[in-house]
Amino acid sequence: MRQTLHHFHGGVHPPELKELTRNLPITPFKNRGKVVISLNQGIRAFNRPIVQVGDSVVQGQKLSECFNPLSVPVHAPCNGTVIAIEQRPFTHPSGLQSPAIVLQASGCGPTPSKELMAIETLLKGITDEEMISRIRMAGIIGLGGAGFPTAPKLLSGTQQSIETLILNGMECEPRITCDDRLMRERPEQIIHGIELMNHLLQPKEILIGIEDNKPEAIESMRKAAANSKVPIEVVRCPTLYPSGGEKQLIQILTGKEVPSGGLPHQIGILCQNIATAHAIYPAMMEQPLTHRVVTVTGSGVSHPGNYEVAVGTPINELLEECGCDQPVAVTVGGPMMGFSLKDLNSPITKTLNCLIVEPEVPPVKTAPIRNCIRCAACSDACPANLLPQQLFWATQARNFDDAEQLHLFDCIECGCCNHVCPSQIPLVDYYRHAKGVLRNQQQEKIKAEQARQRHEFRDARIQREKEEKARKLAEKKAALKAKEKRQPSAGENGEKKEKQAAIEAAIERAKAKKAARNAATEQDKE
Amino acid sequence: MVSKMVPHNSSSTTKEMATVIFAMLPGLFALGWIFGPGVWIHVAIVVPTAMVAEAAILLIRGRNPINELNDLSAILTALLLAASLPPLLPWWMTLLGTLFAIILAKQLYGGLGQNPFNPAMIGYVILLVSFPLEMTSWLPAAGIQGEPLSWTAASQVIFGTGPTTVDTLTGATPLGGLKTGLIQGLTLQESLLKLPNGLLAGPGWEWINIAFLVGGLILLFTRTISWHIPLSVLGGLFLTALIFNLIDPNSYATPLYHLLSGGIMLGAFFIATDPVTASTTPMGRIWFGVGIGVLDYIIRTWGGYPDAVAFSVLLMNMFAPLIDHFTQPTIYGGNREARP
Structure with a gap:
């Protein structure tokens, strides 16, 4: 057991409101309509599609090529046909559009076996580079919120000595319960992902931080961790927003601070969300990340819950399934950091962990904004x-x-x-x-x-x-x-001489003529 | 749309102001008990004046007066002023002070949150430098020593409508009397003997200060204010007084006498803690408070005025931005030692 947990400055206790969904098991959502795979999946970089309109695709098929090392390819979450490659609304506060591959879903591929393979067998003959490449090619990015691609993060971890690998299971934002459910229902797969990262990074210690408002998740993870050959410690942390912020969690667990403007690996720490760890094991089996768990909550839906949804599912289709039959205002993400969604046609993204659905009511009179005092x-x-x-x-x-x-x-x-x-x-x-x-x-x-x-x-x-x-x-x-x-200088002189000679000759001739004439005249006179 | 769903801890400026006003009540009642109904007559003058003045300026500025009046800050400013004024000050001076406080010191800077100086103290100081005699004429503490002043007498003096005049009733405050005595070459003990005696400090004043201390503790326990400013104001005054009292007990009053005299408790808990004009960093608040405590002692002891909470607060208001600049806390990850 950790003796001391550290504190970060400040923090608040917003109402948690997790009761609505925390006891609802993860439910697969079968997509029957369209799937909109945005090519703007990673950070900044856009992908280039490698399929054409009319192509049929199968679940897990790679749909795009990516060139930026900080981006990952996208994959088909189901069988279907490419019906368009065009600008589509993107899940972003600005409501901007982004190029996307639109699929008409026609069914699902075979469900992967639930049996987990032992890490040793899995990794036979696989180098570290191959592991990282598979993680990248499976399209894995940080599922906690910021969406930083996992492969470069792990790569920088392998290049420096990582002392502490931290798994973030805090889920400190109110209302969200998707990570909670994942830890309660699939702890083994998460632990497998952690063991894979352990293999890559060889850290001195591995800590899983979970807030104490999730006792079942703590229990479940402790049990799974006990069965692992790798020493993994589950740390129960006091509930205080924003303890799940990467920097804050690092401070709580280690007392260290990530230098301003720096990254955790500079102080020998690497932090991953537990949902990311959950996605790493299938990546080794070359099953790309195409689904994620999304908490749908709020009074605007009659069936709130934790849904395992294909990335690319239009949000309104998911909401329909959740029993939403009225005009609603949707917040994407938690109530503290989320943003309000402009267009309900926007797709589920890999970083989308929660949809808060409230009936759209005429704006209520809220307390006025006053001057700062x-x-x-x-x-x-x-x-x-x-x-x-x-x-x-x-x-x-x-x-x-x-x-x-x-x-x-x-x-x-x-x-x-x-x-x-x-x-x-x-x-x-x-x-x-x-x-x-x-x-x-x-x-x-x-x-x-x-x-x-x-x-x-x-x-x-x-x-x-x-x-x-x-x-x-x-x-x-x-x-x-x-x-x-060089040449004409001599010629020039010669010319002059010739001229002069000619003149002189002429003068001589004239003189001679004159003399002859004079002589003739004198002879005539005589 | 976003803000609707964002959880809020439901604190509000109005609630904070209301708490401060509530916490002033013990002190106001103590003032009323000791100096008679004049205090309440002042309250009756300042509160409506402040509200009308604020509403008028807000209208001129094209704002909705209801929206901004209900933050209660104008009422608080008015009450702070009323609590600082001598109880028998002529009504028009009170009115003038309120107008200066609200219009000049607050609204002309842009209203709540924009003013660099504490509005109540600006109102007080303008009156003090304009009408020094009236502003230093305090009633003897009647509440505990004899018959309290009647409502009729008080209103006659304040409104100038009757035979009772201010001269027959008032005198200097204990702090002022002490200062006169010391200037005349008397020792501290002789000066104190010439003055009516209280339990710990000047008669009556100790109770007023204790009452404001009680109100201040309410503010601390409701977390309306942080401990930094009041503790450092009182600490600054206490330590300075202690040093000089130890050097020469014949010329310098005891720290306890200073802590329970004049307006120091009102100043430490209610005036210096005005967040708009105080320092805002944790360390800055301590320097700000210490500055007020030390300045108060200096002006009380060697300056031209018997009490100096107003001057000290205003002087430190001037330094607040500078203090804030130099006392920024180390941010997360900004500690050089934590760097690899």
Whole structure:
């Protein structure tokens, strides 16, 4: 047992509201309609489709090629036919569109056997590189929320010595229960995934952090961990939002802080969500990640629950299945960090863990947003120990540079400040906006720098060409001059002499003529 | 749409202001008990004045006055001012002070949250420098020593409608009397002997300060304010007083005398803790509070005024942004030792 757990600064206790779904088992959702596989699956990079409209595909088939090392390919979650490759609404706060492969689902492939193979047999003849490549090719990204691809994360872990492998089973956001169910129902597969990561990383210790509001999950994971040959410790952590934030969990379990702007592996720690660990075992069997567990909760659905859904399922189809028959407002993610969904046709993504469905009602009169009175309730609650009130003043006044000085980019957008603000200010919105502006400025700077370099290069090129031209011209002239000097200089002199000689000859002739004439005249006179 | 689903701990500015107003009641009742109904007449003047003034400016600024008046901050400012004023101050001075506090010190800066200086203290200081005689004429503590002033007498003095005048009733505060005595070359004990004696400090004032301390403890226990500012104000005053009292007990009053005199408890728990004008970082609040405590002692002892909570608070208000700048807490992952 761990003797000491550490504390992070601040934190809040929002109502957990997990009762609605925490005891409902994971239910597979059979997709009968369309599946929209967005090509914008990883971070930033878009994939290039390798199927064409009209192709039939089978479950698990790779549908796209990816070139960016930080992106992963996408796969068909079911059998079906490609009916379109086009722009489709994407599950994003802005409601933007993203290129997607649209499948008409026609059935499912064979269900993989529930029997788990022993790690030793599984890994026979597989190198570390092959393991990481399989994880990447299976399309695995962090399923906890940020969606960072797992393969590069593990790769950086293998390149440095990892002391502690942390599995994040905290699920600190209110309402969400998908990880809870996964830990209760499929602990063996999670442990298998952990053992695979253990094989790769060889950490000194492996810790699974679970909040104490999930006693069944703790029990279930402890049992499964006890059966493992690898020493895995399940740590029961006090419930306090946002203890499931990667940085906060690392602080709770190890007392260490990830350096500002750095990554956990720099301090010898690697953190993975338990749902990601759950997906790693099938990846070794070359079964790609095509389904995930999604909690559907809220008073807008008659059948809330934890559904295992194909990635790409349009959200409205899932909601129909959950008994949603009224206009609803949907929040994607937890109530603290989630965003409201603009278009219900948007697909389920790999990072989507929860849908909060509430009946759409005319906007109720909420408490008005008042001025900030700098009461510092936010800085008392901030898990990053920032000064949200100062950040707010800076961002409100559009002093984004000041905001950066106040460590804007260390904000994890957990929403604790929003939760406690007596003036009801949506503080995180200001920080997100400011971050966006600063990132744009950064991009602009880079672009301007590139443009400047291009311009200078062009100027230099033109200058060089000019000089070259001038030099060539000068050379030509010089060559010509030299030529003239060499041959025609002698000829010229000769010419002159010839002329002079001719003139002289002419003069002589004239003189002679004159003399002859004179002589003739004198003879005539005589 | 988003905000509707986001859970909130249901704190609100209105609730916080209401708690502070509630916590002021013990102190106001103590003032009323000791100095008679004049205190309540002031309350009756300042509260409506403040609300009307705030509403008028909000209308001019094109805001909905109801939405902003119901944050109760104007009433709180008014009550803080009323609690600081001498109980028999002429009504129009009270009115003037309130107008200055609300209009000049608060609304002209942009209303709640925008003002760099504590509005009640601005109102108080404007009156103090404009009408020094009236502002330092305090009633003897009647509540515990004799017959309290009647409502009629109090209103006659305040509104100037009757034969009772302020001169026949008032005198300096104990702190002021002590200072006069010390200036005249008397020792501390002789000066104190010339003054009516209280249990621990000036008569009556000790009870007022204890009552405000009780209110302050309510604020601490309801977590309306943090301990940083009040503790450091009182600590700063206590330690400075202790040092000088140990150096020369004949010339410098005891720390306890200082802690229970004048407006220090009101200042430490209710005025210095105004979040708008105070420092906002944890360390900054401590420096801010210590600054007020030390400045208060310095001005009380060597300055031209018998009490100095208002001046100390305003001076430290000026430093609050600077203090905040230099006392930023170490952020998560910002500790150099934690770096690899």
